[in-house]
Amino acid sequence: MADLTGIPTMNHLTTARIAPQVTRSHWLAPLAPRSRFSLRAAPQVLALAGAAFGVAPSEQACRAVVQGTRAALWLSPDEQLLLGLEADTASIQADLHAALGKAAYSLVDVSHRQTALEISGPNAADILNGASPLDLSLAAFPVGMCTRTLLDKADIILWRTQHDVFHIEVWRSFTDYVTGLLSVIAREYES
Amino acid sequence: MTQFRAAKGGRIDRSSAIEFEFDGQTYKAHPGDTLASALLANGVHLVGRSFKYHRPRGLLAAGAEEPNALVGVWRDSARYTPNLRATTVEIYPGLKAESQNRSPSLKFDRAGINGLFSRFIGAGFYYKTFMWPKTAWKSLYEPTIREAAGLGRAPTQADPDRYSNRHAHCDVLVVGAGAAGLSAARAAAAAGARVILCDEQAEMGGSLLSDVHTRINGLTASAWVASVLQELKANPRVTLLARTTAFGYFPHNHLGLNEKLTEHVAAPKPDQPRERLWQVRAAEVVLAMGAIERPLVFPGNDLPGILLADAARTYLQRYGVKVGSVVAVVTAHDSAYQTALDLHAAGVKIAVIADTRAEVSGDLAAQAWAAGIRIQHNSTVIGTRGKLRVTGIDLGQVSGSNVQPLESIACDTIIMSGGWTPSVHLHSQSRGKLVWDESLSAYIPGQTAERTRSVGSCRGIFGIAASLADGTKTGAEAAGTTSSITYEVEETRLANTGFIGALPQPGGKPGDKAFVDWQNDVTTKDLALAMREGFESVEHVKRYTTNGMATDQGKTSNMNALAFLAAGLDKPIPAVGLTTFRMPYTPVTFGSFAGYSRGELFDPVRRTAIHDWAQAQGAVFEDVGAWKRARYFPRGNEDMHAAVDRECVAVRQNCGIFDASTLGKIEVVGPDAATFLERLYVNSWANLKVGQSRYGILCREDGFVYDDGIIARLAEDRFHVTTTTGGAARVYAFMEDYLQTEWSDLSVWLTSISEQYSVIALQGPAARRVLEPLVTGVDVSAQALPHMGVVSGFICGIPMRLFRVSFTGELGFEINVPSDYGRAVWEAIYASGQPHGIVPYGTESMHVLRAEKGYIIVGQETDGTMTPDDVGLSWAIGKTKPDFVGKRSLARSSMHAKDRKQLVGLRTQDPKLVLEEGAQIVDSPGQKAPMRLIGHVTSSYHSAVLGHSIALAVVRGGRARVGQTLYVPMPTGDIPVIVTSTVFYDSEGAKLHG
Amino acid sequence: MLLIQCPYCGPRPELEFAYGGQAHIARPLKPADLNDDEWAAFLYMRVNTKGVHAERWRHARGCNRFFNALRDTTTDHFLAVYKTGEARPALNTAGGHS
Incomplete structure (x- = not known):
């Protein structure tokens, strides 16, 4: 019997179609696969989950909290996107179910639902603003801010991880579009 | 250089000469010229033929309001841009431009004969004449009219250029960089605001760039502009956008700006976008759009060589170009005196200043007297002479209501000024009110509807000192503060006078060929005719005569038309009304609006994890929403029917494999998950056991079928809901609506897992034999996993959710695996199926197979008016349920x-x-x-x-x-x-x- | 494009929102108790206000929350936003800038 457990994930889209682009003005690249969970619950249950996950989720809207290899992104008052190492998928799930027990919550594995890209460099915000209608000034969109939003015609999660580094989560079938769009926008910074 | 290039002055680079072409002839120009100034420097006034009568036309203005000089600019066969105003086309080496709406040439135009028949083709001519027979409109009238009356031709090839888009935010957006705009931007920036300052021209400064007399803080006007721009450039919170037109003012202070990036460049770099569309969200907007000089309406006022006085001054002081050799000045405003004096100083003969006013006081009139220029008061113009260029002017003398011919004066140029019309376009677009100012004879901004302020001459504040003070005060206000900046200004004060409407004519007649709207060829006779025929509302007159409806949107014509109507109807101007200003302020290219949305990026193309395999197998795809789905897999020379026949037979006899990944999938989790589905779907869910699935129907509240799909219970509190491919997003939104706004008592959450799983449908009598060797941890026998059973296990070591379901009527399985493994699992199943005659099949075969079984497709068998019973599904309704969405409507007789x-x-x-x-x-x-x-x-x-x-x-x-x-x-x-x-x-x- | 204050995420462009129609129309707890006219009124009858309109919006491309807003339909100015389930707020002064 074939055993496919060893095959690399993200074999289909990202690595096949998109080579990292390193240029003078920016860096656009797919990020490594990781485990992703959509955690839904009332705030007090979210806090309980945070203890088990190792990241206390933000109570402030649109903020991500990072702890070691894990991150919790506020997406909605009752919704956190949990990110961790791909290898930790099973243990994260088990730990959370154990910690939350009978509480009312929803934990759904969405590791493969979306892919992640990173765009960085001095023009990263300008390039994003080619398609993002948000105010990406540091005052309006500080480091640590995250939100679901639109990048032209695609839904994304936009997360500013550093001054000039943005992490983008995108549903996998929109990865080509988002990457293509950012690459086209970025072209004007190359000359 | 040329005869009409002034000996000195202007902002052109005289050290460098460049060549350009107009209508095939080569001319010389300097960097800094516009096409208009360069043509005038070469003595060329005749630049176009008019829209309807094909009358020879020259340059009227020097800016964006130009109605006549529409030209096409040719770079290569794919880069031809029609309908550009020559006044806004910057010269670059090798520029090739051509005139429009003439055949074969400007000087000899066959359709110029329209002018001879013009008395027959006045307002409403098309409406009245080309009515019968009906069929002739399409075959004869319209093509002929389009050929004769027209603008430039469209390019024949796809636009190869790139267009950029940028969303931007600021505290204060200042539109216009003249005296008022610059001082407003400076004051706002000084307060620490994030400022964007845009101006449609290549250089910022507005009228200050052609003002050689005014001193600001001891500097010449242009030196002051340079110093302010330097200061603003050094401020990182200020963005300066030249060549950028604010063309549209949208709700909540959202403005569209069009920036021209390469139009002025001889050889643009390939990566450089041609234009950039800025979508600016501004906390506060300051409009400093200036004012447009009003032409005077008199018989024969459209000959080449007749232009606005301020345009003549701009050509002289900014571009170093004399508009003629012998100039007659007709004016109702002091500012034309300054132009006359400037031209006089540059060696141009001023034949006369014909002033419509009875008396003129002030420095400029005195200076004109002192310079020996003849000034004629109480003047009117009763005619002009010339064919392709004006050769003389016929003056009249006004005395009370009486007009007597005075004399004919030879000239090669007439410059005119009817005073100034504030540019209230964007204020009006923002739904701000306009109020009539009697003392200015102008509409000025009234109550605002957005956070916007108008400053300077666009709100009727004229003069440099007053504009600077107004801009400073308002710019600071917009930034939420006050400013202590002051300016020392030495300038000549001008009286705010003007003339509006048509100049008086002998016998009170409108006179012949007195143009109000140059671009659409509307004369006072047309307006008079419209009134005679009963059109009194300005909106009706506008549409009947087309006054103000050309690409210039009546920038130079609307006020004169309004005043002419008011006089004819014997009403005050405000009682006649005003047409609405609409975006765009000046024409914007389609490319700019399209931005990146072209080719591959026109719309997202969604592909499944298995897409590339199908493509390698030669699948033909169809679009289902944004998805590409394999429609059929032809072998050899098969057409669709042959392929589908083969695929269907294979599924019925052996086994087929189908990519169902695009199905919508929602994981419904929480203690109240079953209750939620119970309330939503027509079916019963409470009695669905873990490990089972059921076909679910979702109705709208009106009782009509909205969506369907298989719903599996994975655990007491966890359901895996599938939706149609096209319904995924709307069903999710529909569910969230009920959950959030009606049933907030329920503890249940919805998570889209559509893209988490690749779904592989394995269908056919051999399906179990194909699947069995690949799976672990599950028993797929008929006993252990009956029809509609659901189980979790592993396939090839990969975790899966296995559904025993069928949309074909055959023994079937749907294997859900995490998407990254989708293709590998698919290939493993395909390999396992080889001994069993497995075939991949596409959506077309899927449709046939399900239709053979009478399974509906929502949206194909249903159309939003079908109940579950209508499509034979009443068996699915949970009869004992007290309520579900749509139940009450289904109870209607x-x-x-x-x-x-x-x-x-x-x-x-x-x-x-x-x-x-x-x-x-x-x-x-x-x-x-x-x-x-x-x-x-x-x-x-x-x-x-x-x-x-x-x-x-x-x-x-x-x-x-x-x-x-x-x-x-x-x-x-x-x-x-x-x-x-x-x-x-x-x-x-x-x-x-x- | 409107700028809409999401009560959870702050001001966001209209692009991120989906309009949800008139607010404060509660689904009857027992639809079966309504006669056809009453049910039709619930299902179809909506006001077409010129002036202040209470309406639902969903931050569909953001936090995904439904909320309510008071919008002046003559000016498009938002006068208030409030969470689903909260009462319609009283307005001190209508009109003015948003």
């Missing part, structure tokens, strides 16, 4: 009427004949239109398995008609059809449960 359209099967007598989907159905042959239509065909295919065609249809009272013959009327005649059950294949379901 009309929902049970016997003549409702019901889903049935249809068979044709000719087994080869496949009905057309959408074809109508009648109950008797030979009906004449209007026929009594009783239904229509919803699905129709050839069934290779059954050896005949099959169709599904909705027919009034259809279930009671089984066995009846009905008719499908087609152009070739009525096709008799027999009404059957919807199930054509394996009606006992033996294969399904195998």
Whole structure:
């Protein structure tokens, strides 16, 4: 019997179609696969989950909290996107179910639902603003801010991880579009 | 250089000469010229033919308001831009421009004869004349009119250029960088605000760039502009956008700006976008759009060589160009005196200053007297002379209501000024009110509807000192503070006078060819005719005469038309009303609006994890929403029908594999998950055991079928809900609506998992044998996993959710695996299926297979007016449930009427004949239109398995008609059809449960 | 494009929102108790206000929350936003800038 457990994930889209682009003005690249969970619950249950996950989720809207290899992104008052190492998928799930027990919550594995890209460099915000209608000034969109939003015609999660580094989560079938769009926008910074 | 280039002055680079072409002839220019200034420097006034009468036309203005000089600029065969105003086209080496709307040449134009017949083609001419016969409009009248009356031609090839888009935010957006705009931006920036300052021209400074007399803080006006721009450039919170037109003001201070990036560049770099669309969200907006000089309306006022006085001054002081040798000045405003003096100083002979006013005081008039320039008061113009260029002016003398001819004066140029019209376009676009200012004879901004402020001459504040003070105060206010900045200004003060309407003519007649709207060829006679024919509302007159409806949107014509109407109707101007200003302020290219949305990026293309495999197998794809789905997999020379026949037979006899990944999938989790589904779907869910699934129907509150899909219970509190491919997003939103706004008492959450899983449908008698060797941790036998059973396990070591379901009527499985593994698992199944004759099949075969079983597709068998019972699904309704979405509507008596359209099967007598989907159905042959239509065909295919065609249809009272013959009327005649059950294949379901 | 204050995420462009129609129309707890006219009124009858309109919006491309807003339909100015389930707020002064 074939055993496919060893095959690399993200074999289909990202690595096949998109080579990292390193240029003078920016860096656009797919990020490594990781485990992703959509955690839904009332705030007090979210806090309980945070203890088990190792990241206390933000109570402030649109903020991500990072702890070691894990991150919790506020997406909605009752919704956190949990990110961790791909290898930790099973243990994260088990730990959370154990910690939350009978509480009312929803934990759904969405590791493969979306892919992640990173765009960085001095023009990263300008390039994003080619398609993002948000105010990406540091005052309006500080480091640590995250939100679901639109990048032209695609839904994304936009997360500013550093001054000039943005992490983008995108549903996998929109990865080509988002990457293509950012690459086209970025072209004007190359000359 | 040329005769008309002034000896000195202007902002052009005289050290460098460049060549350009206009209508095939080569001319010389300097960097800094516009096409207009360069042509004038070469003595060329004749630049176009008018829209309707093909009258020779010259430059009227020096800016964006130019109505006449529309030209086409040619870079290569794919880069031809028509309808550009020569006044805004910057010269670059090798620029090639051509005039428009003339044949064969500007100087000899065949259609110029329209001018001779012009008395017959006045306002409403087209409406009145080309009415009959009706058919001639398309074949004769319209093409002929379009040929004769027109703008430039469109380019013939796709636009190869790139267009950029940028969203931006700021505290204060300042539109216009003249005295008021610069001082406003400076004051706002000084307060620490994030400022964007845009200006449509290549250089910022507005009228200050052609002002050689005014001193600001001891500097010349242009030196002051340079110092302010330097200061603003050094401020990182200020963005300066030259060549950028604010063309539209949208709700909540959202403005559209069009920035021209390469129009002025001889050889743009390939990566450089041609234009950039800025979408600016501004906390506060300061409009400093300036004012536009008003032309005077008199007979023959459209000859080449007749232009606005301020334009003449701009050409002289900014571009170093003299507009003529002998100039007659006609004016109602002091500012033309300054132009006359400047021209005089540059060696141009001023033949006369004909002033409409009875008396003129002030420094400029005195200076003109001192310079020996003849000034004629109480003047009017009763005619002009010349054909392709003005050669003389006929003055009249006004005395009371009496006009007497005075004399003819030879000249090669006439410059005119009727005073100034504030540019209230963007204020008006923002839904701000306009108020009539009697002292200015102008509309100025009144109450605002957005956070916007107008400053300087666009709100009737004229003069440099006043504009600077206004800009400073308002710019600071917009930034939420006050400013202590002051300016020392030395300038000549001008009286705010003007003339509006048509200059008086002998006998009170409108006079011949007194143009109000140059671009649309509207004269005072046209307006008078409209009034005589009963058009009194300005909106009606505008549409009847087309005044103000050209690409310049009446920038130079609207106020004169309004005043002429008011005089004719004997009403005050404000009582006549004002037409609405609409975006765009000046024309914007389609490319700019399209931005990146072209080619591959026009719309997202969604592909499944298995897409590339299907493509490598030669699959033909179809678009389903944004998804690409494999429609069929042709082998050799197969066409679609051959491929589908083969695929269907293979599935029925052996085994087929199908990519169902695009199905919508929602994980419904929480203690109240079952209750939630119970309330939402028509079915019962409380009794669904873990490890089972059920076909669910979702209705809207109006009782009509909205979506369907398989719903599996994975755990007491966890359901895996599938939706149709197209319904995924709207079903999710529909669910969230009920959950958040009606049933907040429920502890349940929805998570889209559509893209988390690749879904591989394995269907056919051999499906179990193909699957069995690949799975671990699950028993896929008929006993352990019966039809509609669901189990979790592993396939090839990959975790899966395995559904025993079928949309084909065969033994079937749907294997859900995390998407990254989708293709590898697919290939493993395909390999395992080789000994069993497995074939990949596409959406077309899927449609045939399900239709053979009478399974509906929501959106194909349903159209938003079908109840579950209409499509034969009343068995699915949980009869004992007290409520579900749509239940109350289904209880209405009309929902049970016997003549409702019901889903049935249809068979044709000719087994080869496949009905057309959408074809109508009648109950008797030979009906004449209007026929009594009783239904229509919803699905129709050839069934290779059954050896005949099959169709599904909705027919009034259809279930009671089984066995009846009905008719499908087609152009070739009525096709008799027999009404059957919807199930054509394996009606006992033996294969399904195998 | 409107700028809409999401009560959870702050001001966001209209692109991120889906309009949800008139607010404060509660689904009857027992629809079966309504006669056809009453049910039709619930299902179809909506006001077409010129002036202040209470309406639902969903931050569909953001936090995904439904909320309510008071919008002046003559000016498009938002006068208030409030969470689903909260009462319609009283307005001190209507009109003015958003």
